[in-house]
Amino acid sequence: MAIAKRGVPATPSPTFEYAPAPEATDHVRIASKYDLFVGGRFVRAHSRRRFATVNPATEETLSEVAEADEVDVDRAVTAAADAFRSWSALPAARRARYVFRISRLIQERARELAVVETLDGGKPIKESRDVDVPLAAAHFFYYAGWADKLEWAFPNRRPRPLGVAGQVIPWNFPLLMLAWKVAPALAAGNTVVLKPAETTPLTAMLFADVCQQAELPPGVVNIVTGAGETGALVVGHPAVRKVAFTGSTEVGKLIQRQLAGTGKRLTLELGGKAANVVFDDAPLDQAVEGIVNGIYFNQGHVCCAGSRLLVQESIAGPLLEKLKRRLTTLRVGDPLDKNTDVGAINSRQQLDRIEALVRSGVDEGAELYQPECALPERGWWFRPTLFTNVAQSSRIAREEIFGPVLSVLTFRTPDEAVEKANNTPYGLSAGVWTEKGSRILWMAERMRAGVVWANTYNRFDPTSPFGGYKESGFGREGGLHGLAPYVELA
Ligand code: NAD
Numbered sequence: 001m002a003i004a005k006r007g008v009p010a011t012p013s014p015t016f017e018y019a020p021a022p023e024a025t026d027h028v029r030i031a032s033k034y035d036l037f038v039g040g041r042f043v044r045a046h047s048r049r050r051f052a053t054v055n056p057a058t059e060e061t062l063s064e065v066a067e068a069d070e071v072d073v074d075r076a077v078t079a080a081a082d083a084f085r086s087w088s089a090l091p092a093a094r095r096a097r098y099v100f101r102i103s104r105l106i107q108e109r110a111r112e113l114a115v116v117e118t119l120d121g122g123k124p125i126k127e128s129r130d131v132d133v134p135l136a137a138a139h140f141f142y143y144a145g146w147a148d149k150l151e152w153a154f155p156n157r158r159p160r161p162l163g164v165a166g167q168v169i170p171w172n173f174p175l176l177m178l179a180w181k182v183a184p185a186l187a188a189g190n191t192v193v194l195k196p197a198e199t200t201p202l203t204a205m206l207f208a209d210v211c212q213q214a215e216l217p218p219g220v221v222n223i224v225t226g227a228g229e230t231g232a233l234v235v236g237h238p239a240v241r242k243v244a245f246t247g248s249t250e251v252g253k254l255i256q257r258q259l260a261g262t263g264k265r266l267t268l269e270l271g272g273k274a275a276n277v278v279f280d281d282a283p284l285d286q287a288v289e290g291i292v293n294g295i296y297f298n299q300g301h302v303c304c305a306g307s308r309l310l311v312q313e314s315i316a317g318p319l320l321e322k323l324k325r326r327l328t329t330l331r332v333g334d335p336l337d338k339n340t341d342v343g344a345i346n347s348r349q350q351l352d353r354i355e356a357l358v359r360s361g362v363d364e365g366a367e368l369y370q371p372e373c374a375l376p377e378r379g380w381w382f383r384p385t386l387f388t389n390v391a392q393s394s395r396i397a398r399e400e401i402f403g404p405v406l407s408v409l410t411f412r413t414p415d416e417a418v419e420k421a422n423n424t425p426y427g428l429s430a431g432v433w434t435e436k437g438s439r440i441l442w443m444a445e446r447m448r449a450g451v452v453w454a455n456t457y458n459r460f461d462p463t464s465p466f467g468g469y470k471e472s473g474f475g476r477e478g479g480l481h482g483l484a485p486y487v488e489l490a
């Protein structure tokens with residue numbers, strides 16, 4: 001982008017030339033059109049409307065998907081409500097078997113799912129291959145294990161499924177967010193109507209195919225594609241008993257208002273502006289890797305991204321020097337290349353938002369640094385970016401950018417670090433880097449964040465609950481906590 005010039009690296013990086021190492025796509029078949037998945041079958045949308053999903057790295061249309069209207073959503077919810085009677089009455093061990101089978105099929109089709117995830121959303125293949133898809137399989141595997149053990153999950157209570165769950169997911173981890181939502185719902189005996197995000201519907205369409213392959217009873221999982229309006233119809237349908245939403249805080253607030261007084265259960269997983277706090281006794285090289293992973297992973301399209309780096313003042317100089325040098329080695333470009341570190345920005349709209357916020361950072365007097373790197377001509381790209389001299393009041397320190405942009409602030413004492421870390425309307429995640437175990441615990445107790453990583457970042461496991469405080473939402477996904485929103489306890 002135009003304002004790049006100011007940050008040329010002080011020391012030229014040792015550059016290694018890599019030959020291109022593209023992942024093959026010939027094993028993948030993307031249909032030119034996808035219908036809605038309702039009652040176990042792909043059905044034409046009543047709306048007769050379609051929209052394109054594109055590859056953000058090339059701007060080429062990959063497929064046309066249906067845009068579900070009110071009648072379509074009603075059909076999907078009705079199919080889910082019908083299926084609920086028999087699904088919830090199945091012996092739990094049989095439900096477990098279906099969920100387990102889904103997990104195995106995701107593993108079997110991992111390569112195909114990873115390639116489609118990368119084509120549709122722009123994330124590097126090494127991430128979809130090594131993180132998104134294996135974690136999605138792991139979630140189904142984990143919750144399959146709970147399906148016939150719910151009495152042990154909630155001792156001395158009688159857990160009962162709720163009914164139809166309406167689930168709306170974002171575009172940053174399409175298949176993984178699907179897994180976080182669908183796996184616990186099914187394991188607890190509920191049925192599902194899921195709405196994927198409009199820019200990344202394709203792995204959900206493949207997942208519909210997986211459900212058919214697993215011979216999941218018709219109507220247990222229904223998938224309706226569309227944009228925000230379709231999402232609002234799913235959330236608002238009177239027969240939906242539980243709503244799970246992941247996305248922006250703005251839409252989360254809308255949904256909370258929409259559902260007030262309806263008696264529907266709700267969990268919200270919204271935005272974040274996490275502090276990644278580095279103390280002067282931290283191993284700096286390790287911390288640099290953690291900072292890079294924290295903010296440049298998935299182009300920074302991560303709700304728990306470590307987007308505010310808080311560095312202890314005494315080590316800010318050497319740490320930033322190492323970090324800037326490291327940025328020059330990040331490879332930005334073709335998401336299908338196995339050596340790519342930073343892929344394409346998910347949509348034109350998201351790129352506009354990132355550019356506007358970065359401009360505001362420059363206007364507010366922060367100092368911008370971007371490594372020199374060539375960007376492909378077509379597609380949507382943004383260089384890994386960091387800002388120093390950031391004021392706490394500046395927009396880039398307060399607002400979620402959801403892009404590869406790091407704001408660096410400093411602190412002197414642990415108290416000041418806590419004060420600054422908590423100075424945000426969000427509270428999803430945080431990182432602490434220090435050699436002292438006691439300081440990790442001291443910080444974790446004081447930071448208002450649902451997840452605190454110590455000497456690591458963006459580490460996920462299906463057994464561990466995830467979720468926020470304050471404007472980052474409420475409710476937990478993952479682990480035993482992730483089952484609770486899907487059961488009624490008698
Ligand atoms: P969004 O909240 O608009 O979209 C998320 C999902 O909600 C999509 O499936 C969308 O179709 C659906 N949706 C939109 N309006 C709806 C409504 N009124 N009722 C029900 N569903 C609705 O997010 P976005 O516009 O794609 O991204 C905007 C910002 O949101 C990003 O810049 C980022 O800050 C944040 N975001 C956060 C996460 C997260 O993981 N927490 C994910 C995506 C985006």
Ligand code: MG
Nearest residue numbers: 053054120199
């Ligand atoms: Mg797409």
